Amino acid sequence: MDEKKCMCGSSDVRVVACSGASNVGQIANQAAIQLANEKVAGFFCLAGVGGHIKGMVKSAKEAGLMIAIDGCPVQCAAKTLQHAEIEPAVQIIVTELGIEKSPDFAPDEKACTRVVEKVKEELAA
DSSP: OOOOOOOOOOOSEEEEEOOOSSHHHHHHHHHHHHHHHTTSSEEOOHHHHHTTOHHHHHHHHTOSEEEEEESSTTOHHHHHHHHTTOOOSEEEEGGGGTOOOOSOOOOOHHHHHHHHHHHHHHHHO
């Protein structure tokens, strides 16, 4: 049987995101997609890490730099990484950028851009 392969980014800089049931979760996810599309970081599968899929955890641990984008102070993305003994080098919390959490799932484009710019700023520091 052929082993199924993950389609996660292979970049040395990887990003995982909360994709929680709120606007800020969707903003975090959309920002990670944008970072991947801009080739700033490879989008990595947080669910695979959280599911303790051995190869994915190993690959995440081998990342040169891991970015976690969380929607809110609950910090599901960072805590999922930490549970697998992976410490994100950069962590962004969307609500800390002045974006208010709501049950609306539509990610605001301007808010996504703010998150992407904040990640780039942190990487440049």
